[in-house]
Amino acid sequence: xxxxxxxxxxxxxxxRVISGARVRSVVRWDRKLPDIRGLRGLRIDAxxxxxxxxxxxxxxxxxxxxxxxxxxxxxxxxxxxxxxYARWMLELDGGRLxxxxxxxxxxxxxxxxxxGPGNAHDPLQGLTAAKLSRAAGARRLPIKAFLTDQNVIGxxxxxxxxxxxxxxxxxxxxxxxxxxSRKWGNVEKAMASILQKxxxxxxxxxxxxxxxxxKRGCYQRFLKVYGRxxxxxxxxxxxxxxxxxxxxxxxFCPSCQAT
DNA sequence: CCCTATGTTCCCAA
DNA sequence: CTTGGGAACATAGG
Numbered sequence: 001x002x003x004x005x006x007x008x009x010x011x012x013x014x015x016r017v018i019s020g021a022r023v024r025s026v027v028r029w030d031r032k033l034p035d036i037r038g039l040r041g042l043r044i045d046a047x048x049x050x051x052x053x054x055x056x057x058x059x060x061x062x063x064x065x066x067x068x069x070x071x072x073x074x075x076x077x078x079x080x081x082x083x084x085y086a087r088w089m090l091e092l093d094g095g096r097l098x099x100x101x102x103x104x105x106x107x108x109x110x111x112x113x114x115x116g117p118g119n120a121h122d123p124l125q126g127l128t129a130a131k132l133s134r135a136a137g138a139r140r141l142p143i144k145a146f147l148t149d150q151n152v153i154g155x156x157x158x159x160x161x162x163x164x165x166x167x168x169x170x171x172x173x174x175x176x177x178x179x180x181s182r183k184w185g186n187v188e189k190a191m192a193s194i195l196q197k198x199x200x201x202x203x204x205x206x207x208x209x210x211x212x213x214x215k216r217g218c219y220q221r222f223l224k225v226y227g228r229x230x231x232x233x234x235x236x237x238x239x240x241x242x243x244x245x246x247x248x249x250x251x252f253c254p255s256c257q258a259t
Numbered sequence: 260c261c262c263t264a265t266g267t268t269c270c271c272a273a
Numbered sequence: 274c275t276t277g278g279g280a281a282c283a284t285a286g287g
Contacts (some may be wrong), residue, residue: 001265052266071284085284103283107264141276150267159265206265209284226265233264247265247279 001209002068004123004155005198007049010074013212014047014054014097017076021092023058030087030101036064036110039090051120051154055113063113066099072106074099076212120154123191127153129184136176136184143179144172144245147187156191159204159226162251164190166225171257172250184197199220225251 002010022043028035042058051053056064066072075083075098083089088108094167099106121127121135135152147153147161156164165172169189170183179187203209203217206227206228210216224234228251238255 003265006265067266069282071266072265102285103264105282105284107267139275145276146267159266204265209265246277248266 001071003052003157003160005152005160005195006156006203006209006217007052007054008066008199009202009211009217011047011049011054014056014074017212018044018097019046020044020093021094024091024093027089027091027132030104032104033088033108034110036108039064039110044092050114050118051122051150052157058111061113063111065109065111068101069105069107071103071126072099072101073093073210075214081218090151118154120151122154123156123195123239127183127188129188132187133179133181133184136179139176140247141176142172143170144173144250146176158248159206159223160198162226163194163224166252166257167194171259172245172252174259225253227232227251
């Protein structure tokens, strides 16, 4: 479910709400998730995003790493109330942090803090056309697969990759090594503006995404291609097309994004 | 019953 | 080594 703007929204809320709190207890309902000893009693220092991953930093240079995958969500509740698909819960001073996840794909890990930036670029941290071009090098894979490769760029998933390529007017099939510097410039600009706007919206609630407090995002109002198969392109009027790439629904305008 | 789903990983083939 | 396809993970909703 969540891509960079959704995870960013969640991390900012978490950082505000749970930083400084101490862990009273940990409850694990889903036995697929690890039974993490040693959290109890620790104080939370900060919460930050690493790509699509959430890192909760605790005192003592340790951290909890959470990947929400497709349907994972966090819910914050002052009181003990029933939470649908609750898999795991952190009881803190002042409230409870529930991990809710119907499909049970989300992952948890505990370990040493990661420290500096990882090897992947972050789209919000000065990812320029030049850096994109260098990262692409001679790679011949489709630009859409390149943008969603988490080892290269952390945070872009299926929805935003489709939207970025539409804004930049580039075919999702175009090989990464074939983009010239002007095209990379378009990607840089599209990426920055779309992701920033989506963060301002609190994410895209295409189906069921909601933030820490159960509030839906509003970027679905601004989607130009994702989920708009057959509807007219807002630039040229041609019907938006849906194809499958690497098993993922890929939406684009065959006229504006011919190459 | 059929298909689809905002993610990742693994296996296999070209 | 790179690229691409498909299945798997587990569940809900149309």
